[in-house]
Amino acid sequence: MNILALGAHPDDIEIQCAGTLALYAQAGHKVFMAVATNGNVGSPTHSRDEIGAIRKQEQINSCALIGAELIWMDFDDEWLFNDRPTRTRFIDAIRQADPDVMFIHGPTDYHPDHRISGQIAEDARIPASVRLVETSLPYIKKIPHMFYMDNPTGLGFEPEAYVDVSSVMKIKQDMLRCHVSQDTWIRAVYGDDVSITDMMDKNAANRGQQMNVAFAEGFREVKTYPRTGNFGLLPGFGR
Template identity: 80%
Template sequence: MNILAIGAHPDDIELQCAGTLALYAAQGHKVFMAIATNGNVGSPHLSRDEIGAVRHKEQIASCALIGAELIWMDFDDEWLFNDRPTRTRFIDAIRQADPDVMIIHGRTDYHPDHRVSGQVAEDARIPASVRLVETSLPHINKVPHLFYMDNPVGLEFEPEAYVDISSVIETKRKMLLSHESQDSWIRAVFGEHTSITDMMEKNAASRGSAAGVAYAEGFREVKTFPRTGSFGLLPGIGM
């Protein structure tokens, strides 16, 4: 299968569903990681161009750890909107990946870029398969199945299913640590006691406890027409 995860910022996918992507990759599936914005405001001291370039390199390094293909949409951080240019770019991202499964941000996430990214991805899912919706890439021949990834630190998100990521938690940790600039940024914004890996591990352990395993990631199925799959599309699924 082809698997497409769409995140609003570099490091979003790693925080919320990189373990599941690592499992897909280990099973031989083709994984794509699409990043909507370039993260060009996430630094306490670098310029927008400088931090944008740093974050692009960090995302490339993270993708390389599981052999994922990067789709870099390059919108400005904090200024993502559901408009025609954005939807067109998302349609092309979906057409490039030709996914069987898409994993996207949910509607209860705290960050507007996250919510917009998820909504645009959901809205672009069917148009990507429509021949006369003309973009730079040809239409795809199937409509992918959608899952919402967890929210940061699990707030306002009730999983319907859990993927046991205990066997790949170290890979998830390494992918997240590729985003070194964001660990510094989070510490600058939220205090030195808060690290990006601590945030991830606490939530993964919490979801794991609910699933009866060491570490897990939580998901919700997007129950929308057309129904093209089920939770069985997730690797090693546990309810």
């Protein structure tokens, strides 16, 4: 299968579903990681251009750990809008990956870029398969099945399904640690005793406790018509 995770910022995908992606990659599936914004405001010291370039390289480094292909969409951080050019780019991201399964941000997430990227991805799901919706890439022949990723702290998100990521938790942590600039940013904002993995580790442990394993990731199913898959598409699916 082809698997596409679409996140708003560099590091979002790692926090929410990198363990699940690592399991897909280990099973021989093709994984794509699409990042909508370039993260060009996330630095206490660098210019916008400097931090944008740094964050792109960090994302490349993270993808390399599981052999994922990066789709870099390059919108400005904090300025993502649901307009025609943006939706067109999202359609092309889906067409490039031609996914069987997609992971997107859900509507209860705290960050506007997260919510907007999830809504655009959900809205682009069917147009990506429509011949007369003309973009730079040809239309795809199948409509992917979509899952909402967890929220960063789990707040306001009730999983319908879980994936046990205990065996790949170190890979998940290593992928997130590739985002060195964000560890610097977090420590500058919240203090030196807070690391980039703290919040992720806590939520993964909490989700793991809910399914009686060490670490897990939680998901909900996107219910929009047509339903082209089910929870059985998740690796090691548990409820």
